[in-house]
Amino acid sequence: SAVISQKPSRDICQRGTSLTIQCQVDSQVTMMFWYRQQPGQSLTLIATANQGSEATYESGFVIDKFPISRPNLTFSTLTVSNMSPEDSSIYLCSVEDGLLGTQYFGPGTRLTVL
Amino acid sequence: LAKTTQPISMDSYEGQEVNITCSHNNIATNDYITWYQQFPSQGPRFIIQGYKTKVTNEVASLFIPADRKSSTLSLPRVSLSDTAVYYCLVGEDSGGYQKVTFGTGTKLQVIP
Secondary structure (H helix, E strand, O other): OOOEEEEOOEEEEOOOOOEEEEEEEOOOOOEEEEEEEOOOOOEEEEEEEEOOOOOEEOOOOOOOOOOEEEEEOOEEEEEEOOOOHHHOEEEEEEEEEOOOOEEEEOOOEEEEEO | OOOOEOOOEEEEEOOOOEEEEEEOOOOOOOOOEEEEEEOOOOOOEEEEEEOOEEEEOOOOEEEEOOOOOEEEEEEOOOOHHHOEEEEEEEOEEOOOOEEOOOOOOEEEEEEO
């Protein structure tokens, strides 16, 4: 299975600022996904990032707030813009790997907004 | 997307077999069933995946009846390190990839 790393692993930010989270995969993958997990909650899909095309956002998430880049088949970034305390969450990237489309997840980025 | 329903929590003693059942009544023909394990402050870890009947790997077994409206994850002889949240997912073929929705998951507490 693919090995996924995320940077930073955690950060504490001031409201109104932006943070860019990086996701690196050790192999080329077509589909990458970004999720948010709020404290004590399950995972919610933010968007799907296919290399070479614009990201597809889920209901409730917009590009202005969560811009995503996918410059190549091994890398993606998610930016959390104009942050507020409500954005405090764990942000996870995942990739689809294998014939059955199984998703494999990175370790997550724990974001705290003050 | 097929919605899944699981027990919110379960307790088990060390060394016992644990079975977690997931209901997915409106599963579609092309959907696969996948289970993940998540420890606090970590990303979900893939456990097992199946389409029908029984699948077994070195970690767990997955039982899927013929109607595929439910599935059961079986963890043999659990240890304290198996304490985690377990998610049952049903993937929907969405233009070439499996789109999944995470439910509430089952919080398994293994007791010494």
